[in-house]
Amino acid sequence: MSTLQDFGQYETAWCPGCGNFAILQAVKKALVASGLSPHQLLFVSGIGQAAKTPHYLNANVFNGLHGRALPLATGAKLSNPALTVIVESGDGCNYGEGGNHFLAAIRRNINLTMLVHNNQVYGLTKGQASPTSQKGFVTKAQPGGVLAQPFSPLAVAVAMRAGFVARSFSGYEEHVTAMVTQAIAHQGFSLVDILHPCVSFNKLNTFTWYKERCEKLPDDYSPTDWEAAMKTAVKWGDTIPIGLIYKNEQPPYEENFPVLKKGPLAKQGVDKKALQDIFSRYL
Amino acid sequence: MTTKTLNIVIGGEAGQGLVTIGELLAKTLVECGYEIVVTQSYQSRVRGGHNTFTIRTSNAGLAAPQETIDLLIVMNEETVRLHREELSKNGLVVTDSSIKIDAIPCLGVPYGELTSRRHENVAALGVATFLLGLDKTVPAQVLERKFGKKGAEVMAENRKALDTAYQWTSDKLAQARPEALDFLKLPETKRQSPRLILNGNEALALGALSAGVKFCSFYPMTPATSIAVTINQYAAAMGVVVEQAEDEIAAINMAIGAAFAGAPSLVTTSGGGFALMTEGISLAGMTETPVVVMLGQRPGPATGLPTRTEQGDLELVLYAGHGDFPRAILAPGSVEECFHLAGKAFELAESSQGPVFLLTDQFLADSFRAVVPFNVDELCSVQTGTDPSPAQSPYRRYALTEDGVSPRLLPGFSRHLVIADSDEHDEDGHLTEDLEVRVRMVDKRMKKYARLKNEVIPPSYLGAEDPELLLVCWGSTQGSVVEAAGALESAGRKVGVLHFAQVWPLVAQHFVEYLNRARQVVAVESNATGQFARLLERATGLQIRRQILRYDGLPITPQTILAALKI
Numbered sequence: 001m002s003t004l005q006d007f008g009q010y011e012t013a014w015c016p017g018c019g020n021f022a023i024l025q026a027v028k029k030a031l032v033a034s035g036l037s038p039h040q041l042l043f044v045s046g047i048g049q050a051a052k053t054p055h056y057l058n059a060n061v062f063n064g065l066h067g068r069a070l071p072l073a074t075g076a077k078l079s080n081p082a083l084t085v086i087v088e089s090g091d092g093c094n095y096g097e098g099g100n101h102f103l104a105a106i107r108r109n110i111n112l113t114m115l116v117h118n119n120q121v122y123g124l125t126k127g128q129a130s131p132t133s134q135k136g137f138v139t140k141a142q143p144g145g146v147l148a149q150p151f152s153p154l155a156v157a158v159a160m161r162a163g164f165v166a167r168s169f170s171g172y173e174e175h176v177t178a179m180v181t182q183a184i185a186h187q188g189f190s191l192v193d194i195l196h197p198c199v200s201f202n203k204l205n206t207f208t209w210y211k212e213r214c215e216k217l218p219d220d221y222s223p224t225d226w227e228a229a230m231k232t233a234v235k236w237g238d239t240i241p242i243g244l245i246y247k248n249e250q251p252p253y254e255e256n257f258p259v260l261k262k263g264p265l266a267k268q269g270v271d272k273k274a275l276q277d278i279f280s281r282y283l
Numbered sequence: 284m285t286t287k288t289l290n291i292v293i294g295g296e297a298g299q300g301l302v303t304i305g306e307l308l309a310k311t312l313v314e315c316g317y318e319i320v321v322t323q324s325y326q327s328r329v330r331g332g333h334n335t336f337t338i339r340t341s342n343a344g345l346a347a348p349q350e351t352i353d354l355l356i357v358m359n360e361e362t363v364r365l366h367r368e369e370l371s372k373n374g375l376v377v378t379d380s381s382i383k384i385d386a387i388p389c390l391g392v393p394y395g396e397l398t399s400r401r402h403e404n405v406a407a408l409g410v411a412t413f414l415l416g417l418d419k420t421v422p423a424q425v426l427e428r429k430f431g432k433k434g435a436e437v438m439a440e441n442r443k444a445l446d447t448a449y450q451w452t453s454d455k456l457a458q459a460r461p462e463a464l465d466f467l468k469l470p471e472t473k474r475q476s477p478r479l480i481l482n483g484n485e486a487l488a489l490g491a492l493s494a495g496v497k498f499c500s501f502y503p504m505t506p507a508t509s510i511a512v513t514i515n516q517y518a519a520a521m522g523v524v525v526e527q528a529e530d531e532i533a534a535i536n537m538a539i540g541a542a543f544a545g546a547p548s549l550v551t552t553s554g555g556g557f558a559l560m561t562e563g564i565s566l567a568g569m570t571e572t573p574v575v576v577m578l579g580q581r582p583g584p585a586t587g588l589p590t591r592t593e594q595g596d597l598e599l600v601l602y603a604g605h606g607d608f609p610r611a612i613l614a615p616g617s618v619e620e621c622f623h624l625a626g627k628a629f630e631l632a633e634s635s636q637g638p639v640f641l642l643t644d645q646f647l648a649d650s651f652r653a654v655v656p657f658n659v660d661e662l663c664s665v666q667t668g669t670d671p672s673p674a675q676s677p678y679r680r681y682a683l684t685e686d687g688v689s690p691r692l693l694p695g696f697s698r699h700l701v702i703a704d705s706d707e708h709d710e711d712g713h714l715t716e717d718l719e720v721r722v723r724m725v726d727k728r729m730k731k732y733a734r735l736k737n738e739v740i741p742p743s744y745l746g747a748e749d750p751e752l753l754l755v756c757w758g759s760t761q762g763s764v765v766e767a768a769g770a771l772e773s774a775g776r777k778v779g780v781l782h783f784a785q786v787w788p789l790v791a792q793h794f795v796e797y798l799n800r801a802r803q804v805v806a807v808e809s810n811a812t813g814q815f816a817r818l819l820e821r822a823t824g825l826q827i828r829r830q831i832l833r834y835d836g837l838p839i840t841p842q843t844i845l846a847a848l849k850i
């Protein structure tokens with residue numbers, strides 16, 4: 001059990017008005033709602049403004065390389081499955097630099113929660129296009145506007161039948177809290193793509209822009225209907241659906257390794273008898 | 284005791300079963316009490332191409348490959364064409380009698396009459412057993428162990444093929460000039476107590492398992508793949524998680540994550556894959572995470588020659604990763620050393636909390652040797668992490684200490700929180716842009732070199748006290764260099780060999796005397812530019828002008844060295 005205070009209060013390096021503040025608060029609330037204590041958690045992040053989030057709460061943290069949070073988190077989870085592992089990073093980090101790892105993590109269905117702060121821009125590096133930037137989005141690096149199609153993380157995740165696929169918006173803190181809480185509870189890979197404004201570098205997809213479009217999924221929406229989920233996942237326009245889009249219960253990846261049933265790898269020594277048997281195969 | 288050394292080459296297309304004959308014959312020789320050095324040469328394709336499995340064998344100690352061929356067992360005509368020039372004076376070709384060969388001594392075996400197609404491999408083993416003068420019961424036992432489990436019928440067929448071919452050879456040679464073939468008879472030797480037959484990669488895998496590897500991630504790349512595959516074969520029995528990653532970048536980051544969470548962790552790769560890992564190496568340096576990287580070298584740049592050998596990645600490994608951080612690089616000289624240095628690599632990674640590299644190459648990776656069994660009771664496994672009980676709250680992962688090594692708690696094993704960061708960080712692990720802290724942290728990390736230097740394996744020296752010629756080498760070329768030196772000694776020269784099984788860090792006082800004392804120093808390396816000679820110069824200021832370099836993708840042999848020295 002824990003309280004909000006257990007997760008601390010820190011000074012941040014974010015701009016006033018940044019959507020990251022609400023996400024941080026929602027994550028803390030979700031941790032409390034999940035009954036998790038700081039030492040049971042491992043946050044893994046990459047590099048970017050979003051990736052700094054784990055520094056602003058109490059937990060075990062590995063703030064790794066740009067784009068590489070997922071494989072690092074996968075290794076940690078396969079080393080100690082008792083840890084609740086949460087990956088937290090930006091859209092550029094997770095979908096751009098780390099794109100291949102995103103696909104692989106979904107395929108593995110490794111039991112971790114991936115929180116993507118999606119502001120549709122590279123914030124930390126001062127405003128270049130990200131894979132989720134809209135076509136035509138103008139930046140200093142893309143003065144003629146973005147030429148490529150935006151990446152749709154949710155469509156890809158649903159197409160691949162990922163375990164848990166949700167979208168939220170930082171403007172609805174309670175909604176973020178609910179999505180993150182459910183994602184943590186899900187046994188398997190879970191993605192929460194969290195839209196949020198970048199007040200400094202994205203003047204197109206502003207708080208109001210999102211607020212006008214984000215619409216909660218109706219109560220009777222069934223996240224287990226894959227075809228309906230596919231249609232929902234590709235919706236991006238005047239309305240942007242938020243909520244749990246798709247859910248699929250499959251045994252998580254780490255259950256495939258019998259050795260992990262015996263607990264964390266760090267505590268497992270060398271079985272000398274087994275070793276001797278192996279040596280004798282080479283006689 | 285008369286010493287005899289023979290080089291047996293089995294050649295053919297991939298898929299013709301030559302590796303099976305090779306392995307059976309190698310096992311037979313070892314069980315009869317002989318030494319072996321196997322060299323495998325294959326092309327980067329699944330079927331066809333030209334491949335050889337070479338067994339050099341002797342009743343005396345042996346550690347190097349040889350260029351000339353005494354017995355050439357061929358499965359196709361092309362092999363004869365490609366290798367006839369390499370046959371020694373009395374060299375014999377054993378072939379199917381349907382293949383017509385002229386002008387060289389040849390024994391045509393009517394395999395079709397003796398046995399079925401499926402058992403031609405075993406028949407070839409029978410022929411070789413007779414020619415080499417081996418005890419016929421030994422290959423029979425070897426077959427029993429390989430096929431016995433498949434049932435009496437399978438075993439009987441194999442046994443029949445062996446016996447029939449053996450008898451045919453015996454009868455055939457009773458009729459025609461057997462003296463000419465006497466040189467193929469190996470002198471009798473004493474049976475030794477059972478020995479392991481391992482190649483370099485198997486030895487690395489077993490060494491890692493003995494050391495307590497618990498996590499291994501990899502992306503397939505020749506010649507390193509079989510290290511991970513061998514570990515995976517025993518993953519269930521030894522409690523290891525082996526994961527084929529989506530790419531090498533993932534592999535190294537997974538290993539770092541697993542190590543952070545407490546598992547002794549390993550990645551295996553070759554040069555190209557390692558190049559992709561370099562940012563991760565830097566991350567291990569910055570976050571002070573122990574990780575072992577085994578790199579099986581093959582000729583580069585780029586895809587290079589995927590199935591050949593080279594020692595061309597020393598500088599890549601030495602400089603891999605941006606920024607300054609400590610590292611150690613090991614380079615075993617033999618299969619046995621592969622085993623022991625695998626253990627050493629895990630120890631060093633844990634004690635210095637950073638990346639440790641183990642460099643081998645295709646030659647050593649695929650080279651089978653007979654090894655005296657390891658004593659399981661004497662093997663130590665690595666202990667990861669530090670006891671959390673004395674830790675003060677809040678725990679500081681990067682606490683400044685005398686020798687730069689901070690207590691390393693593992694996340695989730697106590698209420699202490701462990702924070703690691705790829706950004707420059709303060710003692711608590713949180714990122715900082717305080718430039719004074721930055722300097723303290725760089726100094727802290729670099730201090731760990733003192734510990735690494737204390738644990739350096741000094742180079743081994745073999746030879747005359749005051750040699751006129753000193754041969755300097757590292758890694759897998761050791762056997763060839765030592766044998767070449769022996770040949771030079773026999774010719775009346777005073778020669779020494781300095782072999783480095785650890786190439787970084789270098790402690791100059793361990794060896795600078797040898798370099799100074801010798802009249803002439805020659806570096807022997809499998810690369811085009813003398814990468815290790817350059818490193819020695821960096822460490823000592825001494826330039827090694829004379830270098831014997833081989834970079835055609837084949838291993839350095841004693842002949843390579845003797846020819847270069849014009850002996």
Ligand SMILES: Cc1ncc(C[n+]2csc(CCOP(=O)(O)OP(=O)(O)O)c2C)c(N)n1
Pocket residue numbers: 047048049050051066089090091092093094117119121122123124125130
């Ligand atoms: C290998 C590598 N390439 C580039 C960078 C520079 N870089 C740091 S953060 C970043 C983009 C961050 O964008 P995003 O992940 O969307 O995070 P945000 O700042 O928007 O939260 C880039 C390109 C880096 N740190 N490492």
Ligand SMILES: [Mg+2]
Pocket residue numbers: 048090091092117118119120121122123130
């Ligand atoms: Mg962003």
